[in-house]
Amino acid sequence: MKKTIIAGLLAAAANFATAGTVLVVVSDQDKLNLQDGKVMQTGFFLNELMEPVQTFIAAGHTVVFATPSGKAPSADQKSDDVSFFGGNEKARQESKALLATLKLTAKTGSPAISLAQVKKIGYEKFDAVFVPGGHIPMQDLLKNKDLGELLTNFHNNSKTTGLTCHGTIALLSTVPDAHGYVAKLEAGQRPQPSQWIYKDYKMTAFTNEEEEQAKGFLNGGHMKLFPQDGLVAAGANFVEAKAWSENVVEDRELISGQNPQSAKAVALAMVKKLARP
Secondary structure, eight states: OHHHHHHHHHHTGGGTTTSOEEEEEOOOOOEEEOGGGOEEEOOBOHHHHHHHHHHHHHTTOEEEEEESSSOOOOBOGGGOOGGGGTTOHHHHHHHHHHHHHHTTTOSSSOOOEEHHHHHHHOGGGOSEEEEOOSSGGGTTGGGOHHHHHHHHHHHHTTOEEEEEGGGGGGGGGGSTTHHHHHHHHHTTOOOOOSOOTTTTOEEOOSOHHHHHHTGGGGTTOOOSOOHHHHHHHHTOEEOOOSTTSOOEEEETTEEEESSGGGHHHHHHHHHHHHHOO
16 A cells, blocks of 8 residues: 555656645654653644645645654544634534545555655655644654654755644754753753754744643643743744734744644645745
8 A cells, every 4th residue: 555655656746846745744653651651642633634734735735644654643532622623613524524535544544654755755756844733743753863854854955844733843853863852851951952953943832831721631641841842942932922822933944833723824824835936
């Protein structure tokens, strides 16, 4: 199945120049390790993934899904709530229907490919990358070496890079020895890395205030690291808006959103950027 997907992508490469291709990178984990050995079942947030995907498709772009290992991602069941769609039940149902049609979370037949396969296809075949939120990027994407290589390539080539909510933490994967650096952050240290390609970039993510207000999601547990703290420690110029309000920050190739309410706006900003000659 994976070889068929790759072959199809390579066969379509000739069309990539005219029809933009957005790579959507999602964690393939379904549990987040918390403090004191506690574990939380989680995954991507439904609206943070599907509203942008719908926006990309509506704009005529091809969407390719990838996870670190190529394993199907999991949705956070708590995100299947109309409140995350601004109370719009129709929007929630449309997102669920498209997710089912794509079979993205299916144990067999998921279209997700691995980041190693993305590299094999060629980073140059993709016009933009998008990382949605949900708590799960805090488990693996912030220190994934393959993702760090991909993001570095996009940065060096000024290619549109969008992230939202906890997804913005994935930018830490570009720090040298991201594993070691993240371990220090999770231990309560706040060292600045020797280098970081996004140092001084304006960006946003799920804020400390929002984390405190949403701690009920953790079922009594405590996160090892908040996105805002990690990004600021690394050297981000963090831009915070009122809690739970739409906030999209653009700086050079980077477009970031603060929370679930900002996901679709990030996608619209990406589409606008891709449309520029």
